Amino acid sequence: MTTDPRASAGAPRTARRVPAGAAVLREDVTDAIRAAVFEELAAVGFARMSIEGIARRAGVGKTAVYRRWKSKLELVLDLVSAFAAQGLPAPGTGSLYGDVRALLEVASHALRHPVASQVIPDLLVEAARHPEISDAIKAALLDGQRGIAAVIVRAAVERGELPEGADADRALDLIIGPLYWRLVVVRSELPPGYLDDLAASAVAALGHRD
Incomplete structure (x- = not known):
């Protein structure tokens, strides 16, 4: 057949x-x-x-x-943008110190990840050459954290822990800046109690009201 x-x-x-x-x-x-x-x-x-x-x-x-993906640049941009879209929920511990300490805990775990500790500095260098990477990194590393800081500051103002007009960008600098410097730039281990001390210092610098 x-x-x-x-x-x-x-x-x-x-x-x-x-x-x-x-x-x-x-x-x-x-x-x-x-x-x-x-x-x-x-x-x-x-x-x-x-x-x-x-x-x-x-x-x-x-x-x-x-x-x-058409190229490695497009691939990396997509990857970084995906992280930006994920976002992290703002902590809601009920106190400014608790929220700051919780944010530091999450950020320290992310920055200490062996892959992230290598990738982030390299992408920051490439961002100077590729505006597309710069924009994607800004969205992933800054905009998301800025939104979390804004929620933390707003809640603290409502509780009377911070004065009206407290700056969320300044809060983010004070909270994450020292941690990023130590883990990504200096690349040193965090001593015992470092996150507790950093949280207390950031809260004090922000004008915490007892």
């Missing part, structure tokens, strides 16, 4: 197209590539990072990466 050669030829082509189309939508592949980007950035930096290296780390072909 014979079959129509056009039908037999068409079936395999359809079967081959399905996996290719499905791969574009597979979240596990996308997640593997994103994880590989972090590892590659930490290992070689943005300038030396390549699509080939990312694909090798992710265990996929280069085409899997290019289906999602």
